[in-house]
Amino acid sequence: MGEAMSEKLVLSLSQMSVGQSGIVVQVAGGHGMVRRLEALGIRPGKKITKVSSMLFRGPVTVRIDNSQVAIGFGMASRVMVEVNAAS
Amino acid sequence: MLPVKSSSIPRRVLLVGNPNVGKSALFSRLTGTYIVTSNYPGTTVEFTRGYLKLAGEQVEVIDVPGTYTLEPTCKAEEVAVKMLQQGGLVINVVDATNLERNLGLTLELLERGVPLVVALNMWDDARHRGIKIDVDKLEELLGVPIVPTVAVTGEGVKELVNRIVEAKVPQVTFSTSEERWAKVGEIVGQVQSLSHRHHTWSEAVGDVGSHPIWGFVLALVVLVAAFWVIRLVGEGIIKYVTDPFFERVWAVLLMKLSPLLGGGGVWHDIVVGKLISGSIDFMQSMGLLSTGLYIEFGVVIPYIVAFYFVLGLLEDVGYLPRLAVLMDTLLHRLGLHGYAIIPTMLGFGCNVPAIMATRILESRRERFITATLISIGVPCAALQAMIFGLVGKQGFQYVAIVYASLFVSWIIIGLILNRAVRGFSPELLVEIPPYRFPPWRVIGQKLWLRISIFIKEALPVVLGAVLLVNILYTFGVFDFIAAATAPLVSGLLGLPKESVIALAMGFLRKDVAVGMLAPLALTAKQLVVACTVLAMFFPCVATFVVLLRELGVKDMLKAAGVMLVAATVVGALQNLLLPG
Numbered sequence: 001m002g003e004a005m006s007e008k009l010v011l012s013l014s015q016m017s018v019g020q021s022g023i024v025v026q027v028a029g030g031h032g033m034v035r036r037l038e039a040l041g042i043r044p045g046k047k048i049t050k051v052s053s054m055l056f057r058g059p060v061t062v063r064i065d066n067s068q069v070a071i072g073f074g075m076a077s078r079v080m081v082e083v084n085a086a087s
Numbered sequence: 088m089l090p091v092k093s094s095s096i097p098r099r100v101l102l103v104g105n106p107n108v109g110k111s112a113l114f115s116r117l118t119g120t121y122i123v124t125s126n127y128p129g130t131t132v133e134f135t136r137g138y139l140k141l142a143g144e145q146v147e148v149i150d151v152p153g154t155y156t157l158e159p160t161c162k163a164e165e166v167a168v169k170m171l172q173q174g175g176l177v178i179n180v181v182d183a184t185n186l187e188r189n190l191g192l193t194l195e196l197l198e199r200g201v202p203l204v205v206a207l208n209m210w211d212d213a214r215h216r217g218i219k220i221d222v223d224k225l226e227e228l229l230g231v232p233i234v235p236t237v238a239v240t241g242e243g244v245k246e247l248v249n250r251i252v253e254a255k256v257p258q259v260t261f262s263t264s265e266e267r268w269a270k271v272g273e274i275v276g277q278v279q280s281l282s283h284r285h286h287t288w289s290e291a292v293g294d295v296g297s298h299p300i301w302g303f304v305l306a307l308v309v310l311v312a313a314f315w316v317i318r319l320v321g322e323g324i325i326k327y328v329t330d331p332f333f334e335r336v337w338a339v340l341l342m343k344l345s346p347l348l349g350g351g352g353v354w355h356d357i358v359v360g361k362l363i364s365g366s367i368d369f370m371q372s373m374g375l376l377s378t379g380l381y382i383e384f385g386v387v388i389p390y391i392v393a394f395y396f397v398l399g400l401l402e403d404v405g406y407l408p409r410l411a412v413l414m415d416t417l418l419h420r421l422g423l424h425g426y427a428i429i430p431t432m433l434g435f436g437c438n439v440p441a442i443m444a445t446r447i448l449e450s451r452r453e454r455f456i457t458a459t460l461i462s463i464g465v466p467c468a469a470l471q472a473m474i475f476g477l478v479g480k481q482g483f484q485y486v487a488i489v490y491a492s493l494f495v496s497w498i499i500i501g502l503i504l505n506r507a508v509r510g511f512s513p514e515l516l517v518e519i520p521p522y523r524f525p526p527w528r529v530i531g532q533k534l535w536l537r538i539s540i541f542i543k544e545a546l547p548v549v550l551g552a553v554l555l556v557n558i559l560y561t562f563g564v565f566d567f568i569a570a571a572t573a574p575l576v577s578g579l580l581g582l583p584k585e586s587v588i589a590l591a592m593g594f595l596r597k598d599v600a601v602g603m604l605a606p607l608a609l610t611a612k613q614l615v616v617a618c619t620v621l622a623m624f625f626p627c628v629a630t631f632v633v634l635l636r637e638l639g640v641k642d643m644l645k646a647a648g649v650m651l652v653a654a655t656v657v658g659a660l661q662n663l664l665l666p667g
Contacts, residue, residue: 032160035264036516039155041188043268054299058416059425059515061297066184066216068521070297070412072424072514 009085013050013060013076021049022083029078037079040069048081096252097176099147100139103167103196104180105189106153107405107520109208111135112238113180114150115529117248134166135536141251149175155188157195162446176202176254178247183213183220183235186279190271193229198261202254203231206247210235217282225278230257239526296409297519306413309406317393321472324389333385338367341377357557370605379553382473382598383546388538390472394436395537396530403525403533407432408517415515421501422508423448424515427457434465437541438630441465442637452510455638459504459646462626462634463653464497466597469545473601474618481611488665492619496657500649544629545596552595556588556603565591579655580616581662583607593621595628612667616658624654 010025024046027034037043041064051061051068060076062069071079100117104110118137135150154167171177179196181189196203213220226233232250236243261267295301341359348355351362360367360374369381401407407429415425427448434441441461445454466474478485559565565588573584589603604617625647626634635643 035156035158036160038264038268039160039188039191040516040518041185052297052299054297054302054412054416056416058299059412061412061519065187066218067188068297068519070408070415070425070515070517070519072415072516075514075516 007085008082010080010082013048013062013071013079013081014053014057014073015077016050016081016083018050018052020083021047022081024048024079025082026080027078028080029075033075033078037071037075041065041067042069042071042079048079096142096144097146097202097254099149099175100251101149101151101170101175101177102180103151103171103177103192104153104208105155105182105185105192105518107518108153108180108182108185108189109238110150110153110180111533112526112529113178113206113208113236113244114148115526115532116238116241116244118148134170139248141248154192156192157199161449171196171199171201174201176204176251178251179203179205180208180238181205183207183209184216184218186218186220187271187275190274191268194259194261194267194271197229197231197257197259198267200256200258202256204247204251204254205229205231205233206238206243207233207235208238210243211237211240219280219282221278225274228274228277231255296406296522297412302409302413306410309401309410313397313401317390317397320393320396321390324392325385329385329389333369333381337380338369341367341374344376353557353561357554370602373553373556373603375550375553378599378602379550382596382602383542383549386472386476387469387545387598388542390468391436391541392534392538394468395534398432398436399530399533399537400525401432403523403530405520405522408519411515411517412519419512420505421460421498422456422505422512423453423501424512426515426517427453430457431461431465434461435468435471436537437467437469438462438465438626439544439633440537442630442633445637449513450510452508453512455642455646456501456504456508456512458634458637459649460497460501462630462646463500463623463650464493466493466622467627469596469598470601470622473598474622477601477605478611478614478618481614485611485615488615488661489618489622492615492657492661493622496623496653500653504649548627548629549596549599552592552599555595556592556599559588575655579662580620580658582613582617583609586613586617589617590621590624593627594625594631597621597627610667612662612665615665616661619661620654620658623657624650626650 011022016022024042024044026044027037027042042048046064049063051063053060057073059070059072062071102110102114114135114137117139134152137148138145139148149170151167151170152163154164156164157168157171159165159168177196179193181193193205207220207222222233222235232253232255234243234247234250236247238244261270295305345355345359345362348358356374358375360372360377363371367377369377369385372378411425411428413425414428418425418427429447430441430444433444438461442458445457448454448457474486474489478489568591569584569587572587576582576587576590577584585607586604586609589600592603593600600621601618604614609617625631634646638646
């Protein structure tokens with residue numbers, strides 16, 4: 001990674017820690033998955049906060065605008081979010 | 088010519104919007120008391136219809152299943168799109184606290200070129216959260232009437248009705264969904280401003296509900312409380328309403344009717360039932376007017392009322408999606424995802440709507456596994472009421488054994504099906520709505536709707552089953568069946584051969600079947616085996632028909648095969664392992 005980008009880090013939703021926020025940069029999935037997430041407000045450019053995650057690779061709950069959405073672990077692993085590395 | 092045309096009084100009005108935006112509350116405000124639920128032709132997706140008086144005319148109002156997009160991702164959304172294609176004016180119900188996401192659907196509706204009015208619902212909630220929306224500006228940008236509403240209190244509903252005639256059909260097209268979302272972003276940027284807001288108490292509880300540890304504690308508390316309330320309400324109705332009626336009023340009337348029919352004989356026994364030591368025994372007489380009506384109204388309906396009351400509350404408060412999140416990890420082992428918990432919960436009321444509700448699941452595989460597991464491991468309220476009534480008398484531990492056997496079978500068969508059924512199961516993706524206390528009016532309406540549907544569907548079958556029992560007795564058919572299956576039933580399950588008749592009747596009605604066990608003087612162990620086998624082995628005929636419709640002949644036969652094998656194995660194991 002270049003020096004200019006050292007403060008920014010791209011993580012998947014399942015890698016993020018609870019309470020962490022960031023900006024969605026990519027939804028790495030097929031057309032159907034992209035469309036479904038988009039309809040629920042999860043698309044590149046949106047601010048997203050991880051609210052909680054269940055144990056044993058369970059679903060991840062996120063907040064986006066004023067709504068909360070629960071996403072299965074596998075799908076959450078394919079939603080890439082840019083977060084501040086420093087915080 | 089402007090690219091806008093006005094419409095006059097519409098033929099019908101469709102309420103379209105995302106799930107959890109207060110569509111049902113608005114529907115209940117718009118329509119009167121006369122509402123009906125029907126299945127969309129050719130499917131089992133339910134929708135509700137009612138009527139609205141508009142300029143002296145009765146206009147049909149349809150509560151379309153909630154949808155996020157007009158590019159359908161499941162069966163319920165497909166129905167929403169089909170209904171839209173059949174025409175009518177659309178009231179797009181928009182959650183003002185989630186303007187951006189909701190406007191995505193609004194723009195899709197604009198593209199369809201349907202006459203449109205927007206209800207900007209939850210207006211009070213938006214204000215409370217510090218969200219300001221410039222309604223005039225939004226109306227100008229979208230080119231259709233926009234009315235702020237609070238469906239729960241009725242605020243703005245009158246204005247909404249007045250402005251229905253102003254519905255407009257703007258012509259908009261977007262070439263890609265990116266372009267559409269860009270437009271949404273642009274609109275929201277122009278009309279919405281946010282001021283500082285505090286965390287509300289409901290958000291704090293919301294966080295507990297999906298917390299990896301406290302969530303389970305809350306779930307346990309909720310389920311225990313739900314169970315307790317259902318028993319309290321159900322027993323309360325039986326003790327103070329139905330039992331006094333049947334014992335003091337109905338029995339007296341029947342005893343007056345009895346001598347008029349000759350006090351005995353075939354017709355007497357079919358209509359009034361056999362007199363047991365000179366009087367009516369509602370559980371054993373087996374007459375249409377005695378046992379037939381008593382099972383339905385005296386035992387089952389009280390629990391049905393209690394169950395649907397509690398379920399309706401849990402649904403409308405917004406708890407079920409949180410339960411889906413908690414259950415997701417476990418249900419994945421069974422080849423399902425968390426959302427399958429919703430049809431499963433419905434099954435504790437009646438398996439028929441539960442299996443219909445499997446439509447909310449995306450893959451065929453999930454629907455097959457969920458439907459089969461519901462048929463095997465989830466006893467309906469009618470059956471549970473009778474199990475409590477009959478097995479409960481022998482001691483609560485025996486009821487617990489029945490439930491534990493069903494639960495363990497549900498898990499084990501799920502684990503097996505997950506390995507045996509080909510295909511994959513998609514992942515959970517569900518909105519977690521904020522906790523909201525629903526208006527009593529909506530809860531009451533839903534409860535009434537569900538109970539009236541239950542009575543309409545169940546009563547003819549209960550009476551038919553009681554009639555059939557009488558006829559089959561008279562012609563000695565039961566003796567034949569009993570003799571033919573005796574080796575299996577007595578050898579493997581340890582039940583007397585007379586109980587075969589009750590088990591066979593389970594195909595018609597499980598509640599009547601348990602009622603038929605009553606006069607057999609079974610031991611506690613035999614009751615446990617009989618009730619478990621009854622719960623597992625075959626669904627009642629109504630469930631059977633829905634299974635056939637939902638799964639097709641081949642998969643239904645597979646499901647039935649699984650049920651028969653599972654019931655025999657579990658019944659035999661109980662017979663082998665239980666003492667006494």
